Amino acid sequence: MSPVSSNAPHGQSPLRTVQVLGGGNAGSSAHVRSLAEGLVARGVRVTVCAPAEADRAYDFTGAGADHVHVPRSSDPGSVAALRAACADADLVHAHGLHASFRAVLALSGRGTPLVVTWHNRARAEGARAHLLRLLERRVVRTAAVVLGTTSDLVDRARRTGARDARLAAVPLPGRRRPADHDDPDRLWPKIRAELGATGRPLLMAVGSLDPQRGYDVLLDAARTWRDLDPVPLVVVAGEGPLRPVLQRRIEDEELPVRLVGRREDVPELLAAADLALLTSSWESRSVLAQEALHARVPLVATRVGGIPDLVGDAAELVPYGDAEALADVVVRLLADPDRCELLRERGTRQAATWPTEDETVAQVLSVYDELTQPQPLA
Known part of the structure; x- marks a missing residue:
């Protein structure tokens, strides 16, 4: 596994990350698009695994990332497609519960670090609520780091058994603003x-x-x-x-x-x-x-x-x-x-107190550093 660096030293390959999206939730898709652009600008290779319609809507390839079509979780081939896409990844970063669970299955038996970002709380009733709790437990206990976009999501991850849960820096998604010349x-x-x-x-x-x-x-x-x-x-x-x-x-x-x-x-x-x-x-x-x-x-x-x-x-x-x-x-x-x-x-x-896109990318890179760089001997 190659050490992470925003600018890889001579002779070392740049870090390769795989960003995994599920059904294309607007907030998480916009976040991954912003994250991909920032990571690529810092010399990181990024592959976004998401349905084809998500790439058409958010243009991950336009941000400099590779896009791999991975069907939605209801498709029986989605885990196999994701496993193939993650074959030579240094680190996998999944967004949302269902995308994270598929990443857990795809990485089974491998030592690839998994980072999970929870953007929202999954909600259901009855038997489905019980199933979602089981999925949450499996995901947070497998992930090396869980990032929650709010403090209550971080608390929920810790209660569910996360080894390391932190508050995520998430900027306002880059939506077009009125032009400066608009009166x-x-x-x-x-x-x-x-x-x-x-x-x-x-x-x-x-x-x-x-x-x-x-x-x-x-x-x-x-x-x-x-x-x-x-x-x-x-x-x-x-x-x-x-x-x-x-x-x-x-x-x-x-x-x-x-x-x-x-x-x-x-x-x-x-x-x-x-x-x-x-x-x-x-x-x-x-x-x-x-x-x-x-x-x-x-x-x-x-x-x-x-x-x-x-x-x-x-x-x-x-x-x-x-x-x-x-x-x-x-x-x-x-x-x-x-x-x-x-x-x-x-x-x-x-x-003015909210994180910028640069600050968000810097936080994510620091997490990637922790998980991929060789640790000094004690």
């Missing part, structure tokens, strides 16, 4: 007019339309906002299985809510908003929360998972599932521009 005074009114929010507050929520996001609670709160003058417009950017149910409620109850589907201009939509809303039952390092603070948009979020650590005092936090508390906080903020400005200032300061 907000011209851009934002155009966006607000398109959405139907001219002359009324615009409240933005972003995320897939699934039960975890708490959009049923958001619609409950929106009933209260119908009594305001002017009536705020809630815009939800995202797609998912709950769209028919949510749309039916919006129409039946005449709620001031629009579902706009997947959008490529989320940063612009968010920057044009008066408030950002995050109503999830659990989040790790929420991209919406990070983008809201970066864009100086006051954030109202649920006090769950990694949100409190992520935002500090730069957001208004409410209990999950409490529609009344959510509605009340929004009403207060819409009537209190001074409080909104304070949250904007705090958001700017809080965002």
Whole structure:
């Protein structure tokens, strides 16, 4: 096994790492893309094992990595394909529970170090929940290092039996920002007019339309906002299985809510908003929360998972599932521009404390160093 070095000494091969992704979760895929680019720039050879559609969406090859198509975990050939891809790897780094479990199986009988990053908490009920706990235990007890994106994920890994669990540095994924030449005074009114929010507050929520996001609670709160003058417009950017149910409620109850589907201009939509809303039952390092603070948009979020650590005092936090508390906080903020400005200032300061992409790559490289460089004799 060759020693790791960002610039391999003469006569030594550069470190070869394999990054393993599962179904292409947006947060973990964006993180791997950023990580691959940073590692390649430091002389590390990177192979990304992921479904072909993930490479099309995140362009791992454009970051300088090799891409190997590995089917999703439901495909019986996925472990064999991953085992072949990892044959000459110095180190394997898997992202997410299912990708990590496949990596454990693929590396069985080999001495290749395995690093695991948990980006989110796997959730299930009944027999499937028991199965997920068994998978978690197998993964964390096999991995040399488990990196958790939040402190509660690190604690969970330690309780499950991890030999070494640490807090991961994870930057805001590199999503396109409005160009410097874009004039907000011209851009934002155009966006607000398109959405139907001219002359009324615009409240933005972003995320897939699934039960975890708490959009049923958001619609409950929106009933209260119908009594305001002017009536705020809630815009939800995202797609998912709950769209028919949510749309039916919006129409039946005449709620001031629009579902706009997947959008490529989320940063612009968010920057044009008066408030950002995050109503999830659990989040790790929420991209919406990070983008809201970066864009100086006051954030109202649920006090769950990694949100409190992520935002500090730069957001208004409410209990999950409490529609009344959510509605009340929004009403207060819409009537209190001074409080909104304070949250904007705090958001700017809080965002400055988050890790950069360079810092994230440096942390990961230091872990790789520990696991691949020969240790001095005592």
